[in-house]
Amino acid sequence: MNPGRSDLAAAINVLAAQGWFSQRSEEMRVRLSAIAKLRNFAKDELVYLAGDAPNGVFGLVAGSLNRAGSGFWVGDLALFSSGVRLVSVRAAEPSLMVHLPVHDLEALVRDDPRLYADFYALTYENFKTAFRIISNLGISSTEKRLADRLIMEVETRGDGDGWIPLSQAELAKLVAISVPTLQRVMRRFAGAGLVKSSYARIQVTDRDALRRLCRG
Numbered sequence: 001m002n003p004g005r006s007d008l009a010a011a012i013n014v015l016a017a018q019g020w021f022s023q024r025s026e027e028m029r030v031r032l033s034a035i036a037k038l039r040n041f042a043k044d045e046l047v048y049l050a051g052d053a054p055n056g057v058f059g060l061v062a063g064s065l066n067r068a069g070s071g072f073w074v075g076d077l078a079l080f081s082s083g084v085r086l087v088s089v090r091a092a093e094p095s096l097m098v099h100l101p102v103h104d105l106e107a108l109v110r111d112d113p114r115l116y117a118d119f120y121a122l123t124y125e126n127f128k129t130a131f132r133i134i135s136n137l138g139i140s141s142t143e144k145r146l147a148d149r150l151i152m153e154v155e156t157r158g159d160g161d162g163w164i165p166l167s168q169a170e171l172a173k174l175v176a177i178s179v180p181t182l183q184r185v186m187r188r189f190a191g192a193g194l195v196k197s198s199y200a201r202i203q204v205t206d207r208d209a210l211r212r213l214c215r216g
Helices: 005-015 026-033 076-081 102-111 115-137 142-157 168-174 179-191 207-215
Strands: 037-041 046-048 056-062 095-101 195-198 201-204
Touching: 005 026, 005 037, 005 056, 005 095, 026 115, 056 076, 056 102, 076 115, 095 102, 102 115, 115 142, 142 168, 142 179, 142 201, 142 207, 168 179, 179 195
Parallel strands: none
Antiparallel strands: 037 095, 056 095, 195 201
């Protein structure tokens, strides 16, 4: 069954609350929403494949993409460089996305070149995230690497109370350590009052202390 307009409106509201889309002007959000479509992806289903021609830009409403969470947008780089997709993106779990189709998006940009600045901002945010991930994996100390990743996750995916929708097994993959090693470090962090854990959620309770640990 195709999603209705009410489903699309609800999805747009989710994206308007966090991430790149939330930082656009109301006028730009309205214009982009007018061309938006909803897409559902099954677990492990490809959103696009490396080498594909660009077919638009995608905003993640629910689920996760290659470990990115709600509010994350992909697809901008190949679209505006007239190149092909450099990487493959797939759903890490059943995921709902807003799709801005390439032809509609190109027409909007031709009509209003101010949109280029909005998408340059998106490319900047995605590169910043990519560089932070690469930098994180180069940290030799397990504790510092985990602290740095927790700070990044809470800044990009956390709610107002510091909760991150992430299991310890998923976090272990993100920081490239074994689950038992991560659990030992998380117990130390919890004992020091830095974090709390719940089912498939982690709460950062003292971000400043995690930052001091990274700098130490």
